[in-house]
Amino acid sequence: MEPGILLANIKSLPDTIVNTPDFKTIIGIVILIILLFISALMSGSEVAFFSLSPADINKLKTSKTSAQRVF
Numbered sequence: 001m002e003p004g005i006l007l008a009n010i011k012s013l014p015d016t017i018v019n020t021p022d023f024k025t026i027i028g029i030v031i032l033i034i035l036l037f038i039s040a041l042m043s044g045s046e047v048a049f050f051s052l053s054p055a056d057i058n059k060l061k062t063s064k065t066s067a068q069r070v071f
Contacts, residue, residue: 021029052060
């Protein structure tokens with residue numbers, strides 16, 4: 001194969017155009033990141049709540065300060 005034929009084929013390929021993301025795409029990505037963060041917080045609080053033992057729940061019920069009372 002001659003080098004001239006290979007170069008002719010490469011030059012005939014269309015130019016690659018890279019578009020910058022528009023405003024809607026950037027806002028969509030930011031919203032997805034925020035929702036992912038909120039989902040992580042909810043999952044963490046769910047795990048913390050359901051990992052309480054009955055003794056921990058009784059301790060929280062009988063606590064002296066109102067800030068520690070959950071139930």
